[in-house]
Amino acid sequence: xxxxxxxxxxxxxxxxxxxxxxxxxxxxxxxxxxxxxxxxxxxxxxxxxxxxxxxxxxxxxxxxxxxxxxxxxxxxxxxxxxxxxxxxxxxxxxxxxxxxxxxxxxxxxxxxxxxxxxxxxxxxxxxxxxxxxxxxxxxxxxxxxxxxxxxxxxxxxxxxxxxxxxxxxxxxxxxxxxxxxxxxxxxxxxxxxxxxxxxxxxxxxxxxxxxxxxxxxxxxxxxxxxxxxxxxxxxxxxxxxxxxxxxxxxxxxxxxxxxxxxxxxxxxxxxxxxxxxxxxxxxxxxxxxxxxxxxxxxxxxxxxxxxxxxxxxxxxxxxxxxxxxxxxxxxxxxxxxxxxxxxxxxxxxxxxxxxxxxxxxxxxxxxxxxxxxxxxx
Numbered sequence: 001x002x003x004x005x006x007x008x009x010x011x012x013x014x015x016x017x018x019x020x021x022x023x024x025x026x027x028x029x030x031x032x033x034x035x036x037x038x039x040x041x042x043x044x045x046x047x048x049x050x051x052x053x054x055x056x057x058x059x060x061x062x063x064x065x066x067x068x069x070x071x072x073x074x075x076x077x078x079x080x081x082x083x084x085x086x087x088x089x090x091x092x093x094x095x096x097x098x099x100x101x102x103x104x105x106x107x108x109x110x111x112x113x114x115x116x117x118x119x120x121x122x123x124x125x126x127x128x129x130x131x132x133x134x135x136x137x138x139x140x141x142x143x144x145x146x147x148x149x150x151x152x153x154x155x156x157x158x159x160x161x162x163x164x165x166x167x168x169x170x171x172x173x174x175x176x177x178x179x180x181x182x183x184x185x186x187x188x189x190x191x192x193x194x195x196x197x198x199x200x201x202x203x204x205x206x207x208x209x210x211x212x213x214x215x216x217x218x219x220x221x222x223x224x225x226x227x228x229x230x231x232x233x234x235x236x237x238x239x240x241x242x243x244x245x246x247x248x249x250x251x252x253x254x255x256x257x258x259x260x261x262x263x264x265x266x267x268x269x270x271x272x273x274x275x276x277x278x279x280x281x282x283x284x285x286x287x288x289x290x291x292x293x294x295x296x297x298x299x300x301x302x303x304x305x306x307x308x309x310x311x312x313x314x315x316x317x318x319x320x321x322x323x324x325x326x327x328x329x330x331x332x333x334x335x336x337x338x339x340x341x342x343x344x345x346x347x348x349x350x351x352x353x354x355x356x357x358x359x360x361x362x363x364x365x366x367x368x369x370x371x372x373x374x375x376x377x
Contacts, residue, residue: 012179017203021038044072045058048081048229058078083229096194100194101121113181115173119135120135125191139154190203233296242281245278251275253277255279256320264364276302304374305338308338328358340366
């Protein structure tokens, strides 16, 4: 789950990170009083759950309350990568003399928390990794011992030779690690972490992603989810207990199991087409889940054919077949369906689908080829 920068700043501040004060607003006229309260200059920042806000014109500096209102008017309603800006963050501006990057992720190789730091702050860390990987220091942290003093000293000295700044960086690293662990984050990032001309360290940007599987432990954080910033299909899929990610292709996919879903998408690309989505109906699928999956895919006007690829173990093929028939009946589907059903109750499923216009396939390879052929017809 992604949360807005303003909410992430609040979490960072609660864990003791040096975050300048800020406030959300949804109406431009609110910017003036907030700017006066915080003290100018202020930064007016679009709140959308995508990167590149600054490049799109969604981050502006205002020197006084009147200018803050003008900047808020310019940003509210702006379209940034397909998302409409419905609220902005007014934040106390900080003069910058140096910029650092500090972020935490889960390292899949070591299966431990990983802190990454770089003196190249304020730009995408992916770009730094490509152009100058030597400028990134990665420190794996053992969750049993936590972040150790020698690790904080190593990271601080990597970023700066200024002892006063280095002394401030240690608590920043520790607080970021504590926040990352306690809220079950999958990403916690400060970009940039800055040093002001008077030598103080400030976290002037915040990004946090939360592991969805942990949200039952964090009702307060779950309440920060902004469904308006997510794809409507992904929201509906989550409510229906489906795993769904919208993509840009023309072959809709309904599959059981994440591994099979990934293999299906890979095979679609191998044969020269593009999948329209990742959609895993799970290991135990009722007809209702298949119906929900079909509703979600049919929203995508780019879909030219739908491939249903089921390898039944716990999943019963006849349940999937019943869901497909119900979807055809209730949704009036006019997009061709290619169906490959193998495994538990496959004979019963084939009997249910016999005589329908659904295109059958005996293997995944055959199913993918038929779906692409139909989509290109």
